[in-house]
Amino acid sequence: MRKTIADEKQSGEAARPAGTSRVGVLAAVSRDLYVDLALAAALAVLLVVFGVASDGREFLETNLVSILDAGSILGVVTVGEVVVMISGNLDISVGSNTGLVTAALAVVMVHTHANLALGLLTAVAVGLVAGAVNGVAVAYARVNSVIATLATYSAYLGVALLVTNGQEIGIDSSALGTLGTGRLLSVPYLVIVLIAVTAIAVTLMRHSLGGHRVYAVGGSQQASLVAGIKVQRYLFTMFLLSGLCAAIAGVMLAGQTGTAQPTEGSVGLELTAITAVLLGGTGLNGGTGTVFGAVLGVLVLSTLDNGLLLLGVPAFWQEVATGVVLMIAVLLQDISGHRNRLRAMRAARRRAQRAAGATL
Amino acid sequence: MSPDPTPAPPRLAAAGLAKEYGHVVALDGVSVEFKPGLTGIVGDNGAGKSTLMRILSGVEIADEGSVLVDGRPQAFGSALDARLAGIESLYQDLALVDTMSVADNIFLGREITRRVLGVRTVDRRRMRQQADQVLTTVRISMPSSRAGVRQLSGGQRQAVAIARALHFKARVLLLDEPTAALGPRETAAFLSLIRHVADSGETVVMVGHNLPQMLQLADHLLVMRAGQVRAALNPRQTTLRDLAELMVGSA
Numbered sequence: 389m390r391k392t393i394a395d396e397k398q399s400g401e402a403a404r405p406a407g408t409s410r411v412g413v414l415a416a417v418s419r420d421l422y423v424d425l426a427l428a429a430a431l432a433v434l435l436v437v438f439g440v441a442s443d444g445r446e447f448l449e450t451n452l453v454s455i456l457d458a459g460s461i462l463g464v465v466t467v468g469e470v471v472v473m474i475s476g477n478l479d480i481s482v483g484s485n486t487g488l489v490t491a492a493l494a495v496v497m498v499h500t501h502a503n504l505a506l507g508l509l510t511a512v513a514v515g516l517v518a519g520a521v522n523g524v525a526v527a528y529a530r531v532n533s534v535i536a537t538l539a540t541y542s543a544y545l546g547v548a549l550l551v552t553n554g555q556e557i558g559i560d561s562s563a564l565g566t567l568g569t570g571r572l573l574s575v576p577y578l579v580i581v582l583i584a585v586t587a588i589a590v591t592l593m594r595h596s597l598g599g600h601r602v603y604a605v606g607g608s609q610q611a612s613l614v615a616g617i618k619v620q621r622y623l624f625t626m627f628l629l630s631g632l633c634a635a636i637a638g639v640m641l642a643g644q645t646g647t648a649q650p651t652e653g654s655v656g657l658e659l660t661a662i663t664a665v666l667l668g669g670t671g672l673n674g675g676t677g678t679v680f681g682a683v684l685g686v687l688v689l690s691t692l693d694n695g696l697l698l699l700g701v702p703a704f705w706q707e708v709a710t711g712v713v714l715m716i717a718v719l720l721q722d723i724s725g726h727r728n729r730l731r732a733m734r735a736a737r738r739r740a741q742r743a744a745g746a747t748l
Numbered sequence: 749m750s751p752d753p754t755p756a757p758p759r760l761a762a763a764g765l766a767k768e769y770g771h772v773v774a775l776d777g778v779s780v781e782f783k784p785g786l787t788g789i790v791g792d793n794g795a796g797k798s799t800l801m802r803i804l805s806g807v808e809i810a811d812e813g814s815v816l817v818d819g820r821p822q823a824f825g826s827a828l829d830a831r832l833a834g835i836e837s838l839y840q841d842l843a844l845v846d847t848m849s850v851a852d853n854i855f856l857g858r859e860i861t862r863r864v865l866g867v868r869t870v871d872r873r874r875m876r877q878q879a880d881q882v883l884t885t886v887r888i889s890m891p892s893s894r895a896g897v898r899q900l901s902g903g904q905r906q907a908v909a910i911a912r913a914l915h916f917k918a919r920v921l922l923l924d925e926p927t928a929a930l931g932p933r934e935t936a937a938f939l940s941l942i943r944h945v946a947d948s949g950e951t952v953v954m955v956g957h958n959l960p961q962m963l964q965l966a967d968h969l970l971v972m973r974a975g976q977v978r979a980a981l982n983p984r985q986t987t988l989r990d991l992a993e994l995m996v997g998s999a
Binding site: 592595596597598600601603604606607608610611612613614615616617674675676731735738 | 827828831832843844845846847848852853856857858859861864867868869870899901931
């Protein structure tokens with residue numbers, strides 16, 4: 389068995405899947421594939437279960453789209469979160485950043501007689517500046533990212549409350565409203581935005597030199613530094629991208645609700661986003677995971693929410709279900725990691741025994 | 749030994765290197781030229797071997813003196829500077845990214861790219877092909893250039909680092925006790941690889957504790973004691989006893 393795998397090596401691309409984990413070939417990549425397939429399977433099972441449990445046709449027609457719709461804002465935030473996490477950090481401020489963007493957008497629009505261009509410009513600028521503050525703190529001032537973004541989480545929320553006086557502000561813009569609730573060929577614009585953001589992020593992280601190096605930096609800052617990679621610049625840029633995603637999500641949120649509420653719809657997004665990222669196979673240590681997996685994680689979460697709601701399960705139980713799903717998913721993902729650790733431990737023990745034998 | 753007749757300056761040399769840590773003199777005026785082939789450095793603990801290696805590899809900066817590459821003095825501020833000058837070091841922790849593949853690690857920081865729609869993309873296929881090529885010259889069995897570094901044994905990990913140096917045609921290879929963490933079989937395989945690299949005309953500098961091994965393996969031997977190079981020897985004309993006496997200073 390082993391021989392044949394080694395022989396197939398020459399045939400390159402074609403010889404990939406069966407038995408590869410045994411020799412450790414493509415370990416990282418095949419793990420990503422395994423996670424994606426497992427999530428897709430879970431998604432399919434959820435859809436079937438909910439479809440059968442409720443009235444099948446109706447479920448598929450109305451809910452499939454609303455699952456995507458409900459998940460689109462979370463999805464965009466999650467894309468920002470996952471690139472930060474792949475680089476080995478955490479961004480807890482994405483939710484309040486989203487709320488801050490929405491608030492800033494509304495305030496500017498109110499004061500400029502609904503000047504959409506100026507509003508959008510402000511939204512992007514605010515999101516980027518908020519991301520840059522995180523990036524400077526983590527990449528250049530070397531503050532632990534959990535601490536830095538916990539601080540800005542609170543600060544951004546505060547600023548959002550300040551600029552809105554804690555009040556709900558109506559946004560009078562038909563264009564924004566169309567973005568938030570309109571559809572193109574029965575596909576909501578919000579879903580189109582999510583698909584576009586995901587496609588760009590997946591492509592860049594998979595294929596671009598920058599994306600490749602984000603994985604390197606997340607895997608080992610030390611090795612990346614010695615290899616001449618500008619580690620700080622990459623860490624900073626990921627927070628900037630997270631800020632950009634928060635800006636896009638903030639605009640989407642403003643369009644969806646037609647109002648700017650500094651907290652409603654944005655506070656708590658960060659934890660759900662982190663949950664989705666972890667579901668999608670990205671670890672907390674950096675260097676592993678995929679954007680696609682994280683977005684699949686979002687779909688699983690919003691399907692779960694939507695389905696349970698449809699079945700009349702009380703909202704409290706939905707929270708419990710989210711927790712249970714995360715726990716199961718991480719345990720399943722860790723089986724392979726656990727095996728690797730066991731193998732490494734055994735190898736280390738053998739080495740130690742050999743070394744002891746050699747000195748005797 | 750007869751002096752080298754070629755006029756070309758050595759790829760790597762040290763001129764009057766000195767380093768103190770507080771009141772401890774770690775290096776006390778070390779001047780040495782490293783010839784092509786394998787130069788072994790031996791010495792007791794605290795003789796200054798590792799300090800010398802750390803300065804040559806740019807990790808530490810000397811208080812006095814300079815490192816010369818091809819006769820030109822260098823001002824290394826970091827390990828990266830040394831690497832850019834063609835001095836590749838095998839660190840104890842090997843500076844590999846565990847979460848990436850063998851090929852990705854060989855090309856870390858020097859990836860093969862091509863432009864697609866104006867974006868620099870990583871050409872993984874070509875990196876794998878070239879990695880496979882250089883791995884066959886390394887002659888240490890490796891599952892595949894696609895394997896994750898995390899799965900490799902200590903010897904295989906070192907082979908990855910050597911492959912990286914060879915592929916990018918490093919001028920000098922620095923090894924600080926490279927076999928310390930290896931089992932006997934891996935040590936043998938690794939030493940034959942180093943011998944192979946040295947035979948192909950590379951300049952290899954290696955610190956080691958195992959004196960019989962160094963006598964057998966090296967082309968040139970330097971004995972260090974108390975921060976100085978006390979002897980430059982031809983291993984063919986040196987006995988284990990000579991070496992031991994030079995190291996402890998009773999000769």
